[in-house]
Amino acid sequence: MANKLAVIAIGGNSLIRDESHKTVEDQYLAAKETSIHIADMIEAGWDVAIGHGNGPQVGFILRRSEIAAKVEGMHEVPLEVCGADSQGAIGYALQQTLQNELRRRGVKKSVATVVTQVAVDANDKAFKEPSKPIGSFMDEAEAKRREKELGWSVKEDAGRGWRRVVASPLPNEVVELDAVKTLLKAGTVVVTVGGGGIPVIRKPDGELQGVAAVIDKDFASSLLASLINADMLLISTAVEKVAINFGKPEQKWLDKMTLAEAKAYLAEGTHFAKGSMAPKIQAVIWFLENGGKSALITNPENIGRAIKGETGTWIVP
Numbered sequence: 001m002a003n004k005l006a007v008i009a010i011g012g013n014s015l016i017r018d019e020s021h022k023t024v025e026d027q028y029l030a031a032k033e034t035s036i037h038i039a040d041m042i043e044a045g046w047d048v049a050i051g052h053g054n055g056p057q058v059g060f061i062l063r064r065s066e067i068a069a070k071v072e073g074m075h076e077v078p079l080e081v082c083g084a085d086s087q088g089a090i091g092y093a094l095q096q097t098l099q100n101e102l103r104r105r106g107v108k109k110s111v112a113t114v115v116t117q118v119a120v121d122a123n124d125k126a127f128k129e130p131s132k133p134i135g136s137f138m139d140e141a142e143a144k145r146r147e148k149e150l151g152w153s154v155k156e157d158a159g160r161g162w163r164r165v166v167a168s169p170l171p172n173e174v175v176e177l178d179a180v181k182t183l184l185k186a187g188t189v190v191v192t193v194g195g196g197g198i199p200v201i202r203k204p205d206g207e208l209q210g211v212a213a214v215i216d217k218d219f220a221s222s223l224l225a226s227l228i229n230a231d232m233l234l235i236s237t238a239v240e241k242v243a244i245n246f247g248k249p250e251q252k253w254l255d256k257m258t259l260a261e262a263k264a265y266l267a268e269g270t271h272f273a274k275g276s277m278a279p280k281i282q283a284v285i286w287f288l289e290n291g292g293k294s295a296l297i298t299n300p301e302n303i304g305r306a307i308k309g310e311t312g313t314w315i316v317p
Contacts, residue, residue, distance in 0.1 A: 003045050003047045004045065004046055004047070004232065005047045005048070005049075005184065005230045005231050005232075006041070006046050006047070006049075006225075006230055006232040006234050007048070007049045007051060007221050007222075007224055007225035007228070007232075007233050008038060008048055008049070008050050008051070008234045008236060009051045009052070009053075009217060009221035009222075009234070009236060009283075010050065010051070010052040010094075010236045010300070011052075011053045011217075011236065011237055011238070012052060012053025012054045012056055012057055012195065012217070013053065013055065013056060013238070014030065014034065014053075014238070015027045015030045015031055015034075015052075015056075015057075015093075016056050017030060024089075027057075027090075028093045028097070031090070031093040031094050032093075032097040032100075033300070033301075034094070034097075034300045035094060035097040035098040035100075035101045036101055037300045037302075037303040037304055038050065038098060038303065039101040039105060039107070040303060040304035040307070041303055041304065041307055042102065042109065042189065043105060043107060044307055044308075046307075047184060047187070047189075048189055048190075049180065049184060049189075049190045049191075049224060049228065049230070050094060050189065050190070050192070051191075051192060051193040051196075051220060051221035052090055052091075052094065052191070052194050052195070053195060053196075053217040054083065054086040054087070054090060054194055054195030054217070055195075057089065057090060057195075058079070058082045058195065058214075059135065061077065061082040061085050061086060062077070062079070062136070063135070065077040065082070066135065078212065079134065079166065079213075079214075080198050080210035080211060080212060080213075081210070083194075083197075083198045083199070083214075084198050086194065087115050087194035087195060087198070088113070088115060090191075090194055090195075091115075091191040092113065094113070094191050095112060095113050095189075098111045098189060099111045102189075109187060109188070109189055110187075110189070111188065111189040111190075111191070112188050112189070112191070113190075113191040113192070114176050114179055114180055114183070114190055114191070114192045115176075115194075115198070116174060116175065116176050116180070116192045116193050116194065116197050116198065117176065117197060117198045117199075117200045117208060118172075118173065118174055118175065118193060118196060118197025118198065118199060118200070118220055118223075119171075119172050119173035119175055119201065119202055120169035120170065120171060120172055120199050120213065120215065121169060121170070121201075122201040122211075124167065124169035124170060126168050126213070127167045129167075130153040130166050131165055131167075131168065132165060132166050132167070132168045132213075132214045133155070133157055133164070134163070134164055134165070134166055134214065135164050136163070137157065137160055137161030137163055138162045139161065139162065140156070140162055143162035143163075146164070152164050153165050153166070166212050166213050166214055167211075167213045167214075168213065168214050168215065168216060169199065169213055169215065170215075170219060171196065171197060171215050171219055171220045171223045172223075174192075174220075174223065174224055175197075175200065175208065176192070177227055180192050180224070180228065181228060193217070193220040194217075195214075195215070195217055196214065196215030196216055196217040196219065196220040197215050197220050198210060199211050199212075199213040199214070199215050218280050218282075218283035219279065219283050219286075221233065221283065222283035222284070222286050222287045223286075225287050225292060226286070226290040226291070226292065229291075230287075230292065231292075231293050231294070232292070232293065232294050232295060232296060233283070233284060233287045233295040233296075234296045234297075234298075234303070235280045235283065235284070235295070235296070235297045236298065236299065236300050236303065237276075237277075237280060237297060237298075238299060239297075239298075239299060240253075240298055240299050240302050240311055240312065241253045241254060241297070241298065241311065241312060242254050242257070242272075242277065242313040243271075244265055244271045245270075246271065246272070246273070246277070254313045255312075255313060255314070256313065256314045256315075256316070257313065257314070257315045257316075258315070258316060258317070259285065259288045259315065259316070259317050262284060262285055262288075262315050265281070266281050266285065284297070284315050288315065288317050292317075293316075293317070294314060294315065294317075295314070295316075296312050296313070296314055296315070297312060297315070298311060298313065
């Protein structure tokens, strides 16, 4: 009997434990811990594709680029290339730690990272209203200079300084989908759509071109899960379960939600924070609407227990 197939979406912040543990070595150790929990799932009979966030890591790469440009006169790295860099680095940590863990358990499975482009619509309304802050803080003069010379969109950020803002368009196409499918069919664990994928557009002649944007990794993982006909979308986040009325006296942790309930809670607009849980719920909704069988939201350390139905929040059609 064939294994069930899941897409696991890991948050980029989950690789950084706290402000004191940000180094590459610290992130490697966090990836190692996450890999243990993913290995539990693989050992239980699941085939998996792994998506991951990269927000903090791209910020680090951009910061290094900006410092090098100021101090040493080096060229700055374009945002989409920073995304590609982070895919390789995070993919390397995940594939090595997971491969080591599987080998330790005697599980004969290979792990590979696919540097993945994700196509977006060049006419997506997000490009007209850039809203995602990235990179370092600047003073107003520097921000206006970059706006004029480099065509950046810049905004003042809550009294802390000025920052570049970019679009966050919706994902439409996983460019390397055939390669991902081939690897999965061969039994390989695939790390893909890292950071939501490298954002690209298709020009009128069909050629691909990178764009300065950020794609939500949960949205990209949801799209991937639908395209590969995954049985489950698992979103790994900071909490063991999803709550409604989060942070309020009437807060309630949920063991299970139906698709209809998830849509109703999201529509109310008061239960899920826009920058954290709301996009995760939206990603789940799209996956289930596209034929997905189930979705699960939990934290990394509880993946094994959640798969057994002992914890986590399950969302079903």
